[in-house]
Amino acid sequence: MxxxxxxxxxxxxxxxxxxxxxxxxxxxxxxxxxxxxxxxxxxxxxxxxxxxxxxxxxxxxxxxxxxxxxxxxxxxxxxxxxxxxxxxxxxxxxxxxxxxxxxxxxxxxxxxxxxxxxxxxxxxxxxxxxxxxxxxxxxxxxxxxxxxxxxxxxxxxxxxxxxxxxxxPNMESVSKEYSEKPTFIYVGGIREDRGILKILEAIELVDKDYKFVFVGAFETEEVKVKIESYLKKNLNDKDIVFTGKVPHLKVFSYLKKSDVGFVILQPNNWRYINSEPIKLFEYMISTTAIIASDFPMMRKIVEDAQCGVLVNPIDEKSIADAIISLGEKREKTKEMAFKGNEVVVKKYSWxxxxxxxxxxxxxxxxxx
CATH class of the missing domain: 3.40.50.2000 (Glycogen Phosphorylase B;)
Known part of the structure; x- marks a missing residue:
């Protein structure tokens, strides 16, 4: 055929x-x-x-x-x-x-x-x-x-x-190589309705020496200019890296060094509220804990697996509190990540x- x-x-x-x-x-x-x-x-x-x-x-x-x-x-x-x-x-x-x-x-x-x-x-x-x-x-x-x-x-x-x-997700074998300091990652298109600015606003509230990595391409030149301006004005003292677009398989080289992944979709998009983002599962398969928007479909997955923290996606303080908590309690965060990996293998693999x-x-x- x-x-x-x-x-x-x-x-x-x-x-x-x-x-x-x-x-x-x-x-x-x-x-x-x-x-x-x-x-x-x-x-x-x-x-x-x-x-x-x-x-x-x-x-x-x-x-x-x-x-x-x-x-x-x-x-x-x-x-x-x-x-x-x-x-x-x-x-x-x-x-x-x-x-x-x-x-x-x-x-x-x-x-x-x-x-x-x-x-x-x-x-x-x-x-x-x-x-x-x-x-x-x-x-x-x-x-x-x-x-x-x-x-x-x-x-x-x-x-x-x-x-x-x-x-x-496919079953990707990821052997963790944690960085010296807590590392938070975002993977996907860099756009406002996926919570990029809310994440940056939350980082501004975090008075900790953490690393933040954003893997993905800017959706538009306008978004790129807006984010670069915000970084220059408010986040000069933070350890933040934007990698740009990378091949799919290379994404896991960043995930293996990360403690926590962001899925901060915004509620002004009905499609996001009613979705099971692939990034959620990719974080779980790579043994990465999660900070996710408290939407019904994502709540069911995260709570079932006990693999992360749910936040109000429009409240930067809620996101900041989750960052600080997961960064300070790193061993507990690793436990969440391993629970997520166990559940995704049993229930959510391709x-x-x-x-x-x-x-x-x-x-x-x-x-x-």
Whole structure:
């Protein structure tokens, strides 16, 4: 069976798409292609054939990339097209009609809400319109994959073939090499709605010699300027490092030296309140304790594992108190980290949900 992965906005080596789903499928299926944004075609070390089209210039640049994606995917003539966004799924459905192939929609975001955020006026109307369009498309899917119960329950109203495949981490072996002083880390895109400024405001309140490492790219130049200005004005005396974007596997070289990881998502984004961030699990798998926003889904994980501290994400003092407490009681913090690691291995690792993905493909293969 020939498989083609479609993505309009993700990187070729996206953690979920490539290192989890594609490499799991590669264990069974030898012929796997990927159509994704990029500069030139290439073949990965694992033998995945990647066909590239030019990245879109802005969020509204949709039609040109979709046309280029369709042309590349059509020439591949795959048995299954596995799409990761609504627009790439439109392409998958068009290919299904032309080639009599199978179409999978892999929805790991709250897409209607996310798209509507681009419209300051008429957001509710846009959201409802996208929901309706999504419903029409999903009825035509041969299979739908999603990451949490909220999304799975939604899609089950439209389609009987829905699989829950959470974004659990791969089992990365991390041998801790703690720094001399307590080290706190943030991993991910550097943007305000993920609590970057709140973390910096909290650090300003911490009168301790701790180290703070931020691993990830600035979302925009505006955010970069704002943060650099804040650092220069308020945090000159603090041990703070911004690494910029680093390859996924290199992230663990920073995690192994860290005591605590931040997941301070902000409540002004509904999607964040109702999410299980992959960073939460990556901290746990790397034996790193957690300071997390006190949101229902994250609360359930953190409290169940006893692997960190929950805070009010808009209250810098709440975050500062957690930093000081975990830094002062370092041995107890390490105990939290080890508990998190034990729980993630038993309940939240990719190896647990990999079979669900392979079973879905096995069902499709029977009808090809």
């Amino acid at each position: 020939k498989i083609c992965i479609l993505t309009s906005g993700h990187d070729v080596f996206d953690n979920r798409i490539y290192f989890k789903e594609i490499l799991s499928l590669k264990k069974i299926y030898s012929e796997i292609y990927m159509v994704a944004p990029g500069e030139k075609d290439f073949i990965t070390e694992q033998g995945i054939i990647v066909k590239c089209f030019k990245k879109r210039k802005a969020w509204y640049d949709r039609f040109r990339p979709m046309k280029e994606m369709f042309d590349l995917a059509f020439n591949i003539n795959a048995d299954v097209y596995h799409a990761h966004e609504p627009d790439s799924f439109q392409v998958a459905l068009k290919l299904k009609k032309r080639l009599n192939s199978k179409a999978i929609f892999d929805s790991h975001e709250y897409h209607p809400e996310a798209f509507a955020e681009h419209f300051p006026v008429g957001k509710t109307f846009v959201t409802k319109t996208i929901y309706l369009y999504e419903k029409i498309m999903c009825k035509k899917a041969d299979y739908i994959i999603s990451v949490n119960d909220i999304l799975v329950d939604k899609f089950k109203r439209y389609n009987k073939n829905v699989a829950l495949i959470p974004n659990y 190896s647990i949900v990999e079979k669900t993905l392979l079973d879905a493909y096995s069902e499709l293969e029977k009808n090809i």
